[in-house]
Amino acid sequence: MLDATSSYKPMGPRIPVTVTVADRTGHRIVPETTRRTDRFPGSRYGNRPTMKDVAARAGVGLKTVSRVVNGEPGVTPETERRVQEAIDALGFRRNDSARVLRKGRTASIGLVLEDLADPFYGPLSRAVEEVARAHGALLINGSSAEDADREQELVLALCARRVDGLVVIPAGDDHRYLEPELKAGVATVFVDRPAGHIDADVVVSDNFGGARDGVRHLIAHGHRRIGFIGDMPRIHTAAERLRGYRTAMEDAGIPVADGWMSLGVTDPERVRQAAREMLAGPEPVTAIFTGNNRVTVTVIRVLAEHARPVALVGFDDIELADLLQPGVTVVAQDAAALGRTAAERLFRQLDGTLIAPERIELPTRLITRGSGELPPAD
Amino acid sequence: MLDATSSYKPMGPRIPVTVTVADRTGHRIVPETTRRTDRFPGSRYGNRPTMKDVAARAGVGLKTVSRVVNGEPGVTPETERRVQEAIDALGFRRNDSARVLRKGRTASIGLVLEDLADPFYGPLSRAVEEVARAHGALLINGSSAEDADREQELVLALCARRVDGLVVIPAGDDHRYLEPELKAGVATVFVDRPAGHIDADVVVSDNFGGARDGVRHLIAHGHRRIGFIGDMPRIHTAAERLRGYRTAMEDAGIPVADGWMSLGVTDPERVRQAAREMLAGPEPVTAIFTGNNRVTVTVIRVLAEHARPVALVGFDDIELADLLQPGVTVVAQDAAALGRTAAERLFRQLDGTLIAPERIELPTRLITRGSGELPPAD
DNA sequence: TAGAGCCTGGACAACGTTGTCAGCCCGGGG
DNA sequence: CCCCGGGCTGACAACGTTGTCCAGGCTCTA
Numbered sequence: 001m002l003d004a005t006s007s008y009k010p011m012g013p014r015i016p017v018t019v020t021v022a023d024r025t026g027h028r029i030v031p032e033t034t035r036r037t038d039r040f041p042g043s044r045y046g047n048r049p050t051m052k053d054v055a056a057r058a059g060v061g062l063k064t065v066s067r068v069v070n071g072e073p074g075v076t077p078e079t080e081r082r083v084q085e086a087i088d089a090l091g092f093r094r095n096d097s098a099r100v101l102r103k104g105r106t107a108s109i110g111l112v113l114e115d116l117a118d119p120f121y122g123p124l125s126r127a128v129e130e131v132a133r134a135h136g137a138l139l140i141n142g143s144s145a146e147d148a149d150r151e152q153e154l155v156l157a158l159c160a161r162r163v164d165g166l167v168v169i170p171a172g173d174d175h176r177y178l179e180p181e182l183k184a185g186v187a188t189v190f191v192d193r194p195a196g197h198i199d200a201d202v203v204v205s206d207n208f209g210g211a212r213d214g215v216r217h218l219i220a221h222g223h224r225r226i227g228f229i230g231d232m233p234r235i236h237t238a239a240e241r242l243r244g245y246r247t248a249m250e251d252a253g254i255p256v257a258d259g260w261m262s263l264g265v266t267d268p269e270r271v272r273q274a275a276r277e278m279l280a281g282p283e284p285v286t287a288i289f290t291g292n293n294r295v296t297v298t299v300i301r302v303l304a305e306h307a308r309p310v311a312l313v314g315f316d317d318i319e320l321a322d323l324l325q326p327g328v329t330v331v332a333q334d335a336a337a338l339g340r341t342a343a344e345r346l347f348r349q350l351d352g353t354l355i356a357p358e359r360i361e362l363p364t365r366l367i368t369r370g371s372g373e374l375p376p377a378d
Numbered sequence: 379m380l381d382a383t384s385s386y387k388p389m390g391p392r393i394p395v396t397v398t399v400a401d402r403t404g405h406r407i408v409p410e411t412t413r414r415t416d417r418f419p420g421s422r423y424g425n426r427p428t429m430k431d432v433a434a435r436a437g438v439g440l441k442t443v444s445r446v447v448n449g450e451p452g453v454t455p456e457t458e459r460r461v462q463e464a465i466d467a468l469g470f471r472r473n474d475s476a477r478v479l480r481k482g483r484t485a486s487i488g489l490v491l492e493d494l495a496d497p498f499y500g501p502l503s504r505a506v507e508e509v510a511r512a513h514g515a516l517l518i519n520g521s522s523a524e525d526a527d528r529e530q531e532l533v534l535a536l537c538a539r540r541v542d543g544l545v546v547i548p549a550g551d552d553h554r555y556l557e558p559e560l561k562a563g564v565a566t567v568f569v570d571r572p573a574g575h576i577d578a579d580v581v582v583s584d585n586f587g588g589a590r591d592g593v594r595h596l597i598a599h600g601h602r603r604i605g606f607i608g609d610m611p612r613i614h615t616a617a618e619r620l621r622g623y624r625t626a627m628e629d630a631g632i633p634v635a636d637g638w639m640s641l642g643v644t645d646p647e648r649v650r651q652a653a654r655e656m657l658a659g660p661e662p663v664t665a666i667f668t669g670n671n672r673v674t675v676t677v678i679r680v681l682a683e684h685a686r687p688v689a690l691v692g693f694d695d696i697e698l699a700d701l702l703q704p705g706v707t708v709v710a711q712d713a714a715a716l717g718r719t720a721a722e723r724l725f726r727q728l729d730g731t732l733i734a735p736e737r738i739e740l741p742t743r744l745i746t747r748g749s750g751e752l753p754p755a756d
Numbered sequence: 757t758a759g760a761g762c763c764t765g766g767a768c769a770a771c772g773t774t775g776t777c778a779g780c781c782c783g784g785g786g
Numbered sequence: 787c788c789c790c791g792g793g794c795t796g797a798c799a800a801c802g803t804t805g806t807c808c809a810g811g812c813t814c815t816a
Contacts, residue, residue: 048562050802061766066804074764091558096538097478098802101771106475108518108539117504117714119497119697126495129521138535140486140518143507157516160474161486180469184426297698304701319497320675320698323682336495428772439796444774452794476772479801 049090058086069094100162108132109165109187109346110158111141112151120293120316120335121169124191127339128167135347137164146235148172159186165346167191167339173234175200187349191342193236194359201349202359203342205333207237207315210364211244214313214331215289217366219252223287223311223376225260227278229271229299230291232264241291241315260285268298275302279310286376287311293318300328311374313366322369329372333364427468436464447472478540487543487565487724488536489519490529498671498694498713499547502569505717506545513725515542524613526550537564543724545569545717551612553578565727569720571614572737579727580737581720583711585615585693588742589622592691592709593667595744597630601665601689601754603638605656607649607677608669610642619669619693638663646676653680657688664754665689671696678706689752691744700747707750710743 051065058065060083067075068083075083086092100106109132113121129139140158144151151171155178158166165187168175173196182188182200189201218226228245231238242263249256259281262274275298278285288303288310290296296314303310317332341360348354429443436443438461445453446461453461464470478484489506491499507517518536522529529549533556536544543565546553551574560566560578567579596604606623609616620641627634637659640652653676656663666681666688668674674692681688695710719738726732 052802055766062802063767063804064765067765070804076764079764091561093534093558093562094538095479095540095802097475097484097540098771099804100475101473101479101773101802102804104771115504116507117500119500122495122497122500126493126521129494133520138518138539139520140516142511142517143504156471160472161516162473162475180471183469184471300698300701318698320678320696320702323678324698324701325703430772433796440772441774441796441798442794445795448774454794457794473772476801477774479772479803480774482801 048095049092050095051092053090054083054086054092057090058082105164106162107136108138108140108161108163109167109343110155110161110163111139111167112144112154112158113141113169114146114171115143116141117143118293119319123336124169124339127336128343131340131343131347144169144171146171148174152177155181164350165189167342167346168195169193170195172196173236187346189342189346189349191338199357201342201345201354201357203338203345204237204359204361205338206361206364207240208244208247210331210333210366211241211289211291211315212248213244213364213366214315214329214372215245215248216252217329217368217372218287218289218311218313219248219254221287221311221373221375224252224254225257225283225285225287225376226254227260227262227275227285227288228291229262229265229274229278229288229295231266231295238263238291245289257283266294268294271295271298272302275299279306285310287313287372287374290314292316296328296330300324308377309374310377311372313372317367321367324371326371326374327369329366329368329370331364332367334362337362426473427470428473429470432461432464432468432470435468436460483542484540485514486516486518486539486541487545487721488533488539488541489517489545490522490532490536491519491547492524492549493521494519495521496671497697501714502547502717505714506721509718509721509725522547522549524549526552530555533559542728543567545720545724546573547571548573550574551614565724567720567724567727569716577735579720579723579732579735581716581723582615582737582739583716584739584742585618586622586625588709588711588744589619589667589669589693590626591622591742591744592693592707592750593623593626594630595707595746595750596665596667596689596691597626597632599665599689599751599753602630602632603635603661603663603665603754604632605638605640605653605663605666606669607640607643607652607656607666607673609644609673616641616669623667635661644672646672649673649676650680653677657684663688665691665750665752668692670694674706674708678702686755687752688755689750691750695745699745702749704749704752705747707744707746707748710745712740712743715740 051062051069055062055065060079064075064079065083068080111125111128113125115121116125125141132139140161140163142154144154148171155166155168159181163186168188168190169192170190175195175198178188178198189203191203192205194202194204215226226249228242230242233239233242246256260278265271265274275288278288288299290299290312293314293316296316296318299312303312312328314328314330317330318328321328321330341362345354429440429447433440433443438457442453442457443461446458487510489503491503493499494503503519510517518539518541520532522532526549533544533546537559541564546566546568547570548568553573553576556566556576567581569581572580572582593604604627606620608620611617611620624634637656640656643649643652653666656666666677668677668690671692671694674694674696677690681690690706692706692708695708696706699706699708719740723732
C-alpha cells in the first residue's frame with residue numbers, strides 16, 4: 001500500500017520460541033507454545049504481558065482480569081486488589097487491537113486533509129479532534145497533498161484499520177471507490193469540498209456567496225477593473241469563488257477582460273508574475289480579489305512594492321492581517337466551525353440519529369480592515 | 379479512558395444471528411455460527427465480508443485468499459483471477475485489526491503535541507507524517523492542550539493501540555509512566571522539550587543560545603533596558619529562553635530590574651498589560667524580547683499603538699513578519715526539521731540501528747527585519 | 757436444615773487474519 | 787511401473803481480548 005525505504009518492516013516475521021511459565025498456583029511449570037520474542041532485533045525490546053500473564057500472576061482466571069481491567073462489576077475487592085497488583089507489577093496494558101477485533105469498533109476516526117501544515121487546516125483538525133475526544137475516539141490523520149490517488153490510498157488504509165468514521169477533505173473528484181465502505185457502515189463526512197459521484201454528507205463554506213460579496217464590496221467602493229487570482233477551477237472551492245466573482249461583475253454590468261483573471265497558478269513566483277501583469281498594461285486593474293490565503297499573502301507582497309495603491313480583498317483570513325498597512329480586508333470562513341460541524345455530524349451518523357445525507361453550507365464573513373476600502377487610483 | 383457525551387458507544391454489544399451460506403462447491407448449505415449484523419441500528423449498515431466469505435465465493439481455501447490479498451507467490455493465475463473477482467464483487471477489504479493482532483506490528487506511530495491548531499506545530503506534524511509515510515506507517519495524533527494528565531492519557535491510549543512508536547511533545551515533566559512501554563519496545567522520541575525522569579531520545583532547538591543571541595542583538599544595538607515576556611518557566615523551552623536572556627544581560631553587565639520580566643502569562647489580555655507596564659514608569663524598557671510566537675503577536679499589537687518606537691525581537695518566526703512596519707526581527711527555529719529529525723530517529727530505533735538515547739539540539743537562526751535594529755528611543 | 761437465589765469466578769468459543777505444515781496432483785527419472 | 791520432487795492448495799492453530807454460560811459457594815428464608 002505504501003512504500004518503505006528502510007529495513008523497518010511494519011509487519012515482520014516472528015521467531016517462535018518455547019518458554020515456560022508458572023501456572024496460576026505458582027507451582028506447576030507448563031510449556032507454552034510460540035511466544036514472540038526478539039521482536040526488535042538489536043534494540044531494546046521485550047514481550048508485553050497479556051491478560052493471561054496477569055491472571056497467572058494474580059492466581060485468578062483470565063476473565064476476571066478482563067473484568068477488572070474494564071471495570072465490570074462482580075469482582076471482590078480483595079480479588080480486584082490482587083489483580084491490580086499483578087497489572088502494576090507486570091506493566092500490563094490492554095491490547096486494543098485484540099479488543100477491536102472482538103468488539104467490532106475501533107473508537108477512532110480518520111481525517112484526510114490536504115496539508116497538515118496549512119494554517120487553514122490547523123483549527124479544522126483541532127475542532128475535529130475535540131469532538132472525537134468528547135466521544136472517546138482517537139484521530140488518525142494524513143495529508144493527501146492535493147493528489148487524488150494519495151487521497152484514495154489514505155482513505156482505504158484508514159478503512160482497512162476499520163476506523164469508525166471518516167472526515168475527508170477531498171482532493172479527487174470521484175469517490176465511488178468509497179461505496180463498499182459506506183455500505184459497510186463507515187460513517188463519512190466530506191468537508192470544505194463536496195464528494196464526487198457519491199451520496200454523502202457534505203459541510204462547506206458559502207464560497208460562492210462569500211466571493212460574490214467580496215467583489216461587490218470592491219465594486220461598491222468604485223472599482224470596475226477588478227482582477228481575480230485563484231486556484232485551479234477543478235478544485236470545487238476555487239470554481240465556486242470564481243463563479244462568485246463572475247456573478248458580482250455581471251450583476252454590476254461589468255464585462256471581465258481577459259487579462260483580469262488568473263486561474264490555476266499556485267506557485268508563489270507565478271502568482272507574483274500574474275499579479276504584476278494585471279497591474280501593468282494600458283488598463284491596469286485597480287483592485288484584486290484573491291482566491292485563497294496563500295495567494296493573498298503573495299499578492300500582499302507584490303502590492304507592497306507597487307507604486308500606486310491597489311485595493312485588495314482576499315478569501316480566507318490571515319494572521320496579522322489587521323496590523324499591515326493598510327489592514328487586509330478578507331472574506332473569512334470559520335475553519336473550526338467546518339471541522340466541528342462535520343465531526344458532530346459524523347458522530348450523529350454513528351449514533352444512528354442521521355439517515356439521509358445532507359449538504360450544509362456555513363456562512364462567510366466580510367471583515368473590512370482598509371485594503372478593500374481603498375478607492376480606485378486611476 | 380475518555381468520556382463520552384452521546385449514545386455513540388465505540389465498543390457496543392453485538393447481536394448473534396444464525397444465517398446460512400453456500401459452501402465453496404456452491405451446493406451444500408451450511409449454517410454459520412454467530413455472525414454480526416445490525417451493527418449500526420437505525421442507520422445504513424452492513425456486514426463486512428471476510429476472507430472466509432471471499433474464499434467461499436471463489437471456491438477456494440481461506441489461505442489462498444490471504445495469499446492473493448498479500449501478493450504472496452504460489453497461486454495459479456486462474457485461481458488468482460477467481461479470487462480477485464470475488465474480492466471485487468463483495469467489496470472485500472482486509473481487516474488490519476486482525477492482521478495487527480497476528481503480526482504484532484501496527485505500522486502506525488503516535489504523535490502527541492500541544493495544539494494541532496498552533497501554526498508552529500503544523501509543519502512539525504507534516505514533517506513527521508512525511509517520514510512515517512515513507513516508512514509505510516500511518517500517523518495517529520492528539521493534542522495535550524498543555525495538560526500533563528491529558529498527555530499521559532493520550533500516550534497510554536496510543537500504547538494500548540500498540541503504535542510502533544511515539545513522537546511526544548511533552549506537556550508534563552515526569553514520564554516515568556512510560557517505562558513499561560519503553561521496555562516493551564515502543565520506540566519513543568521527545569521533541570521540542572526534553573523528557574522528565576526517563577532516559578529517552580530528545581530533539582530540541584537551541585532555545586538557550588537562540589534567546590541569548592537575540593538579546594545580545596538588542597544589546598549590540600545600544601539597548602540596556604530590555605524587557606522579557608515569556609511563558610511559565612516550568613515549560614522547559616520557556617525556562618531555557620529565560621536563561622538565555624539572563625545570560626546575555628549578565629554577560630553585558632546589565633542588572634535586570636524587577637519590572638522587566640513577565641513570566642507565565644499566556645492570556646493575550648494579560649500579556650498586553652504586562653507589556654504596557656514595562657513601557658510605562660520612570661525607566662521604561664526600550665526593547666522587548668518575546669518568548670514565543672503568540673506573545674510576539676500580542677506585543678506587536680501593543681507596540682503598534684505605542685507612541686515611541688520600541689525595539690522587538692521574538693522567538694519563533696511568524697508569517698508576514700517581513701511585511702509589517704517595521705519588519706519583525708525573530709529568532710527562528712525550524713519546526714519541520716525538528717519533526718523530521720525526530721521521526722527519522724524513531725524509525726532508526728525501530729530498525730535497530732540505534733541503541734543509546736541521545737539529545738539532539740538544532741540551531742536557531744536570527745532573522746533581522748528591522749524591529750530588532752531600532753535604536754533605543756530615550 | 758434444605759432449597760432458592762445471588763454472587764463470584766472460570767472455561768470456552770469467537771473476532772479475522774497469518775504461519776506452519778501436510779496433502780494432492782502432475783511430470784519425469786529410475 | 788513406481789517413486790520422487792516441486793508447485794499449489796487448504797486445514798488448523800494462534801494472536802489477545804470479550805461475551806456467554808455454567809459451576810460452586812454463600813446467604814437468606816421457610
